[in-house]
Each structure stands twice: as structure tokens, then as C-alpha cells.
């Protein structure tokens with residue numbers, strides 16, 4: 001018996017080794033063949049751009065004429081033509097929207113008689129877009145613009161919205177097939193048909209609420225269908241995170257989504273995605289796993305809707321809203337959005353010869369000047385020690401996304417989420433001194449007396465990370481509860497409200513989305529979990545001990561998942577307070593000398609000043625600079641309950657204050 005087993009094991013072991021070796025050999029041969037295909041054949045001089053007419057009135061651009069090829073293996077051959085956008089009928093072209101990918105990994109193509117190096121991602125796109133029998137006219141930034149010529153780049157980027165608006169199609173290149181994406185070609189139409197049947201039946205139930213018969217009636221694919229996975233996974237591709245795509249999609253006449261071998265209208269994809277994620281409820285069910293990619297499609301949809309309906313899109317809102325979108329060059333975080341802004345966007349000068357810090361500083365000042373308020377200051381949150389660009393504290397560093405929710409934010413469709421008027425209707429008139437200090441009018445109204453724990457930024461990309469943070473959150477609420485004496489039954493002096501009401505309004509930094517009564521009910525439901533936390537708090541264990549944190553996190557996650565499914569089945573209503581607490585990420589609770597309670601940005605310290613500034617919709621936290629000068633550091637904005645609506649504002653006390 002044993003002998004037989006041993007023989008079997010040995011045979012298997014040998015078989016395994018042989019197949020392993022064979023697969024290595026196969027990979028090596030494939031890699032060599034591929035390298036020969038794409039790299040060996042092209043030699044020659046590097047392509048040199050011809051100068052393009054710099055007169056912006058003539059709107060001259062270059063177009064790629066992509067030559068046909070019978071097979072994929074033939075090397076890519078293009079010509080560059082210069083044409084004027086003023087003459088759109090003569091040159092029908094399509095614009096490519098793609099993601100650069102690693103700029104150091106390149107492939108070469110033939111341009112006329114010379115060679116041109118482009119990133120691998122663009123290379124695969126061109127290979128797929130090539131017709132068999134005729135050439136194709138295309139526009140792609142990396143080829144059509146000389147990326148090392150700052151003047152040309154600035155003037156071409158200013159034309160970008162026109163370039164995409166004039167294109168017959170915008171070809172969105174997502175890359176080759178991966179993670180079930182090959183199924184989408186068939187899956188998306190199936191989903192859209194099911195959507196139609198469900199709509200005809202006027203059914204609004206989500207996937208968990210309908211049974212199998214109903215599902216079969218609509219011919220809706222079951223939840224186990226890998227097509228859903230393909231649909232959700234595809235939005236985690238890098239293209240969806242790029243900042244440039246917002247303008248490229250928003251201004252497109254017709255977008256075509258291209259992935260591997262299939263092409264489908266962007267509109268169909270968007271519709272299917274929104275159907276699956278919002279109508280069928282996959283978004284709530286999978287928010288733990290999908291993380292932020294869940295917002296990318298609806299965000300693009302909004303940008304499209306706003307542009308095509310001419311809705312106002314101030315540059316400040318665009319910048320705040322798309323802050324986590326990615327750009328290879330830091331200045332592109334601004335330049336990529338300036339083109340679709342409906343206000344001061346035009347005052348932002350697209351100029352690649354300026355340094356990044358100059359661009360950021362000029363943008364901050366330009367928006368303050370044109371809006372006559374200090375909303376932009378809410379977008380910078382000072383952090384000790386992280387400032388390699390040497391930006392003054394009043395200039396937002398757009399490279400980082402780790403700032404608390406700014407207290408000026410509006411929702412996507414422009415409705416206000418916060419409505420603060422801490423200094424009435426006053427307007428600002430900023431000046432900048434020769435050393436770069438920002439001069440404003442204002443005065444110190446209070447000092448910080450107590451600061452609480454810091455609510456860490458959380459990017460729960462993984463289930464594990466979100467489990468890990470459950471316990472930290474619990475400790476924070478416990479501590480803030482003590483600082484504010486929330487459950488003491490006392491009255492809050494500044495406004496006469498009950499302290500518990502003030503406590504939860506502080507946790508939401510004054511968010512008024514769903515009305516006072518409903519938010520209070522939501523808080524009360526949330527507050528019932530407090531005894532559980534208090535109980536755990538009183539257990540004689542070291543609370544920051546990792547195994548304990550994990551255990552606590554797992555239990556809380558299970559409880560919250562359970563709650564979530566109840567909400568999906570429409571059996572519970574009030575699970576949203578915990579979700580709304582995203583409002584305080586990056587903040588600490590503070591109490592002032594005068595007894596105000598509120599939330600300030602993470603770097604706040606005891607003895608910092610609370611200042612009211614002309615044109616500021618909210619109070620700010622400022623700190624005297626250590627060098628003994630009269631200058632201040634702007635630490636960040638703050639929510640102080642009872643100070644947000646102008647009752648304490650006295651313009652006569654204003655004097656000049658300088659911020660560096």
C-alpha cells in the first residue's frame with residue numbers, strides 16, 4: 001500500500017517538474033518571439049517634429065494618419081499631418097483617450113522615414129485601431145504634441161476641449177482583455193435587455209429582493225455570472241482614475257469603449273454599469289471590495305451631463321470634486337480641468353514653463369480674486385513637515401488627496417452640502433506681499449483649549465484595512481464623547497441646545513443633507529452601539545493589541561454587513577449615520593477657551609487661534625509663526641458649532657493679517 005502511494009507520489013512529482021520546466025521554456029520562447037516582433041525590425045533616425053503654427057487663432061493641430069496593415073505583426077507606420085480645427089469637415093478624425101502607463105517602457109513605430117518612441121499602452125491601442133484596408137486619422141496627445149516643447153504643449157492643451165469636441169468619436173482604450181472583460185461584449189447587451197424588461201414591469205427591486213422566477217422572467221443573469229465580475233473589475237483599470245478623461249469624455253460627441261477585441265458605445269457601458277451598481281444594488285453590497293472605483297463611472301456621467309446641459313461648473317468645485325483623479329504631471333491636476341470650468345477656469349493660464357508651485361499658487365490667488373471669498377483655503381490643510389514644494393500654507397497641494405472634506409463642498413449637481421456664512425456676506429480682497437505672504441482682513445476670536453484624537457484618513461481599498469480601522473474609530477468616538485461630555489445631559493452654552501445634539505452635529509461638521517430630524521434619528525440608532533463599545537472598552541485587555549483589533553473588526557464588519565443586507569432588503573432604514581462619518585476623516589474634535597465645540601483639521605494644536613476672515617464662509621485655525629514675526633500659518637478650516645452663521649461677526653474688529 002505504502003509503496004504504491006510512494007510510486008504515485010514520485011510519478012506525480014516528476015510530472016509536475018516536467019510540466020513546470022516546459023512552461024518556463026514556453027514562456028522564454030514566447031518572450032523572445034515577442035521581442036523580435038516588436039523591437040528588432042525598426043532602425044533609423046529619431047523623428048523630429050516640424051514646427052506648428054503658434055498663432056492660437058488658427059487652431060492648428062497635428063493628426064496621425066495610421067497606415068493599414070493586413071496582420072497584427074506588421075510594424076506600425078504613421079504620418080503626421082498638420083491641419084486646422086477651423087476646417088473640421090475636411091479632416092474627419094477620431095481622438096484617442098487612453099492612459100500613458102509607465103513612460104519608461106516604450107515601443108517604437110515608424111513615422112515617415114524615422115522612428116518614434118511611444119508608451120506600450122498607446123502602442124497596443126494603435127495596433128488594435130489599425131484598419132486592414134484603409135488608413136485612419138487619429139489624434140493622440142503623446143504623438144501629436146511634442147511633449148518636450150513647453151510652448152507648443154501649452155497652446156495645444158488650451159485647444160484640447162476643441163480637439164475632443166470636434167472628433168467624430170472618442171476612442172477609449174482600456175487595454176487588452178483581463179479578468180473576464182472578454183465577456184462584456186455579450187454581457188452588457190444582455191443586461192440592458194433585462195433592464196428594459198424590468199422597467200416595463202415597473203419593478204424597482206434589487207437583485208437580493210427578487211426570486212429566481214422573476215429573474216428568469218427578465219432574463220437577468222444570476223449573481224454568480226462572471227459577467228458581473230468583469231463589469232465591476234474593469235472600472236478598476238487605471239484609465240478610470242485619470243484626470244484628463246473627465247474633459248475628454250465630457251466633451252465627446254460619441255465615446256467608444258475599446259478593450260481587447262471588442263468595441264461598444266460608452267453610453268451602453270455606462271447604462272449597464274449604473275443599472276448593475278445602483279438599480280440592482282451591487283454597489284452597496286460590494287462597496288467594501290470595490291472601494292473608490294465605485295464612483296468613477298457616475299462621476300464621469302455627471303461631468304458629461306453638466307457639460308452637455310451647460311450647468312455651471314466653477315473651477316473650484318471641479319478641483320475639489322476630482323481631487324483624487326490622477327495625473328502624471330502635478331500641474332495637470334489643474335490644467336486638465338480648466339478647459340471645462342465655466343468660471344475662472346479661463347483665468348487659469350495653461351503654461352508648462354511655470355513651476356508646479358507657481359501654478360498652484362497662481363490658481364489659489366486667481367480663484368480668491370474672482371470669487372471674492374476664501375473657499376479655496378478650505379482645500380488646503382496644513383501638515384507639519386510634508387511640503388517638498390515649499391508651498392505657503394494657504395496654497396492647496398493638489399498632489400495629495402489626504403485632506404478632510406472641505407467645508408465649502410457642493411454636491412456634484414451643484415446643490416450645497418454645507419451652507420455657512422460665518423462672516424455674513426463680507427467679501428475678501430487679498431493681497432500678496434513680496435515674500436509671498438497672503439494679506440487678508442480679519443481678527444482672532446478665540447483660542448483652542450482642548451484637542452482630541454485624530455480620525456485617520458481611510459482608504460479602505462481592502463476588506464482587511466477597513467476591519468483594522470474599526471477599533472480606532474471606536475476609541476475616537478469614546479474619547480470625543482468624553483471631551484464634549486455628550487451624554488452628560490448638559491446644555492451647550494453658546495446656543496442653548498442639548499449637548500448630545502451638538503455632539504452629533506459636530507460629527508457631521510454641520511452637514512444638513514437630510515434635515516435635522518432624520519439625522520437625529522439616524523444618530524440615535526448609531527448611538528445604541530455605544531454600550532457595546534463601552535463594554536468592550538472596560539474589558540481588561542490592551543486595546544491596541546493587534547489580535548484584539550482584528551477580532552473586534554471582524555465582529556463589527558459582520559454586524560455592519562448584516563445591517564447592510566437588511567437595508568438592501570429594505571428592512572432597515574437608519575444605517576447611514578455611520579457612513580456619513582466619512583465627513584470627519586482627517587479631523588480632530590476641539591474645544592475652545594470660550595466653550596465652543598467643533599472639528600478642526602488634523603494639525604490643530606492647543607493655543608492655536610480661531611480667526612474670522614473677511615470673505616471666509618467658515619472660521620479658520622491660524623498659528624503664529626515660530627520666528628517671532630507677525631506672520632501666521634493657516635492650519636485649516638474648522639467647524640465650530642454656533643459660530644457658523646455670522647452671529648459673532650464684527651467687521652469693525654478687522655485688521656491686516658498675513659499668512660505664509
Ligand SMILES: *[C@@H]1O[C@H](CO)[C@@H](O)[C@H](O)[C@H]1NC(C)=O
Nearest residue numbers: 047048049050146147148149
Ligand atoms: C521638441 O521640442 C524641443 C524644444 O523645442 C526640441 O528640442 C526637440 O527636438 C523636439 N523634439 C522632437 C522629437 O522634434
Ligand SMILES: *[C@@H]1O[C@H](CO)[C@@H](O)[C@H](O)[C@H]1NC(C)=O
Nearest residue numbers: 154349351352353354355358
Ligand atoms: C509662461 O511662464 C513663463 C515663466 O513664468 C513666462 O516667462 C512666459 O512668458 C509665460 N508664457 C506665456 C505665454 O504667458
